[in-house]
Amino acid sequence: DVKVTQSSRYLVKRTGEKVFLECVQDMDHENMFWYRQDPGLGLRLIYFSYDVKMKEKGDIPEGYSVSREKKERFSLILESASTNQTSMYLCASRADRLYNSPLHFGNGTRLTVT
């Protein structure tokens, strides 16, 4: 089974802090994704990466950046955390760019910015 691991289950940060959310997958998947999940809004795509050192903006990239230096790891960075970034963050991976391949999700990081 594919395992997608998000390093923190819960995080509490202060406004203005730089925040790193880490995600690691163990199946040599090419594609990785960051979504945020908010009640009533479903999942919204922040950034995704087709391969190492590649990244593309999703629907809501403002206030976020990403890093993919190694194939198995995809980091989401909040340069200066704000309270409106309080949310559940979900990382996912996919074997390849074929759009009939399913995504495999981590258990999520619940971030609270105070």
Next chain:
Amino acid sequence: AQSVTQLGSHVSVSEGALVLLRCNYSSSVPPYLFWYVQYPNQGLQLLLKYTTGATLVKGINGFEAEFKKSETSFHLTKPSAHMSDAAEYFCAVSAAGTALIFGKGTTLSVSS
């Protein structure tokens, strides 16, 4: 562009009753469609997917969905609900070469 609409943010059924969760999609190309389930405090898990071929797709835990092109629908059903089915369900459509686009989700409650 692709989009997904899930009708009803909350559905309540009794144990043993039929479960019907509605999903309509919009796509300019033949879609690939997915249903995911999220149990409390967990990530999303794939229930089933439609790619090509048979329009009635069977998934895990007794769920199935039927792709109806004429109605642009992909509704999820289960003949008899169990308490363990209580969760949030997401319909999603794929866009060529990119990530999945998700609906806003439907929370299923099951009462005894």
